[in-house]
Amino acid sequence: MKAAVVHGVNDIRIEDYPDPVAGPGEVVVKTRVAGICATDIKTLLGQGIPKDLPTILGHEVVGEIAETGAGVQDFALGDRVAVYPIAVCGKCRYCRQGRHNLCEDEFGLGHGIEGGFAEYVRLPRRIVDIGGVVRLADDFAFEDAVFAEPLSCTLAAARTCRLEKDRSVLIIGAGPMGLMHLKTAKYFGCEVMIADLIDDRLALAGNMGADHLINSGQVDLKDEVMRLTSGRGADVVIISLGIPQVIEAVMKLTAKGGVCNIFGGPPASEITLDPRWLHYQEIMLTGTFASTPEDFRQCLQRIENRKIIVSDLLSHRFTLDTFLDAVEKAKNQEMVRGIVTFA
Numbered sequence: 001m002k003a004a005v006v007h008g009v010n011d012i013r014i015e016d017y018p019d020p021v022a023g024p025g026e027v028v029v030k031t032r033v034a035g036i037c038a039t040d041i042k043t044l045l046g047q048g049i050p051k052d053l054p055t056i057l058g059h060e061v062v063g064e065i066a067e068t069g070a071g072v073q074d075f076a077l078g079d080r081v082a083v084y085p086i087a088v089c090g091k092c093r094y095c096r097q098g099r100h101n102l103c104e105d106e107f108g109l110g111h112g113i114e115g116g117f118a119e120y121v122r123l124p125r126r127i128v129d130i131g132g133v134v135r136l137a138d139d140f141a142f143e144d145a146v147f148a149e150p151l152s153c154t155l156a157a158a159r160t161c162r163l164e165k166d167r168s169v170l171i172i173g174a175g176p177m178g179l180m181h182l183k184t185a186k187y188f189g190c191e192v193m194i195a196d197l198i199d200d201r202l203a204l205a206g207n208m209g210a211d212h213l214i215n216s217g218q219v220d221l222k223d224e225v226m227r228l229t230s231g232r233g234a235d236v237v238i239i240s241l242g243i244p245q246v247i248e249a250v251m252k253l254t255a256k257g258g259v260c261n262i263f264g265g266p267p268a269s270e271i272t273l274d275p276r277w278l279h280y281q282e283i284m285l286t287g288t289f290a291s292t293p294e295d296f297r298q299c300l301q302r303i304e305n306r307k308i309i310v311s312d313l314l315s316h317r318f319t320l321d322t323f324l325d326a327v328e329k330a331k332n333q334e335m336v337r338g339i340v341t342f343a
C-alpha cells in the first residue's frame with residue numbers, strides 16, 4: 001500500500017509499505033479520510049517520536065472495513081466506520097473508572113502502532129473490544145465524522161470544567177482546538193470569550209458563534225475579560241495553547257469558584273502560583289488530555305445529529321501525493337484543519 005512513512009525526525013516519505021493483515025479479533029480499515037492534528041506535526045518534529053521506526057502517524061481515521069480477523073462478528077466488509085485511536089487495556093484502575101485516556105497500559109494509532117496516513121490501517125483487538133470502531137450511517141459524510149476524535153478531546157475538557165448553561169468561558173487560543181472548544185462550549189449554552197493574536201482566526205471564531213472576540217495583541221486581555229465579566233473573571237478558562245508564560249498569566253483570569261483547564265500540551269517547564277489563590281478563591285486547576293471511547297461516541301452522535309457543525313473547520317484537503325505540502329502548511333499554521341482523502 002501507499003503510505004506517508006516516518007523515518008526519523010522531520011523525515012517523512014510517501015512510499016510503499018507492507019499491507020496490514022488482520023489478526024484474530026482485529027480489523028483492517030481502508031482509510032477514506034484521515035485528519036491532520038497538531039500532535040502529528042509535533043511528533044514528526046521530534047516530540048514523542050516513536051522509538052520503532054519507520055512508522056506511520058495519523059490517529060483521526062474514518063473508512064471502510066476491508067478485512068476482519070478470525071472471531072470478529074460485529075463487522076462486515078464495506079461497513080463504514082470511525083475509529084477511537086487508543087488501544088486501552090480495559091482492565092486497569094483508570095479504565096475501570098471510565099477514564100480510559102489515563103490507561104496505565106495503552107498504545108494507539110501513531111504511537112506504538114501504525115496510524116492512518118496510509119491506504120489501510122490495522123486496528124488491534126483492544127480497539128475493537130472497547131467499542132472503538134463505530135459504525136456510521138450511509139449518509140454520514142466521512143469528512144464530518146473525522147472530526148469526532150479531536151472534538152471528543154474538547155468534550156472531555158468540557159466535562160472536567162463542568163460546562164453548563166450561562167457559564168462564562170474564556171478560551172485562550174483560536175487555533176483548530178480552540179475553535180472546537182468554542183463549538184463545544186456553545187453546545188452547552190455557555191457565553192464564550194475567545195482570545196488570540198490573529199484577527200483572521202478571531203473572525204472565524206465570530207462566525208462560529210463566539211460572543212466576544214479579544215485580540216490580546218491589541219487590547220489588554222485582563223482588562224477586557226474583567227470588563228466583560230463585571231470584574232469577576234471567567235467561570236471557566238480553557239487554555240488551548242502550550243506556552244507556559246501565557247498559562248501562568250491567564251490562569252489568574254479565572255473567577256472565584258471557577259475552573260481553569262490546561263488543555264494545550266506545554267513543554268517541560270515550571271510556573272508559579274499563589275496557593276492562597278487556590279484556597280481562598282476555591283479555584284479548580286485542571287488539565288485534560290485525549291478523550292474516552294464514550295466521549296468519542298457522543299461526539300459522533302452530536303455531529304451526525306448536527307448539534308455541532310464541524311464542516312466550517314475544514315480548510316484544506318490533501319491526498320497522499322500532496323501530503324508533504326500538508327505537513328509544511330501545518331508546520332506554518334497556515335490552515336485551520338486539513339484532511340487527507342483517499343479514493
Ligand SMILES: [Zn+2]
Binds near residue numbers: 037039059060149
Ligand atoms: Zn488529534
Ligand SMILES: [Zn+2]
Binds near residue numbers: 090091094096103105
Ligand atoms: Zn487501562
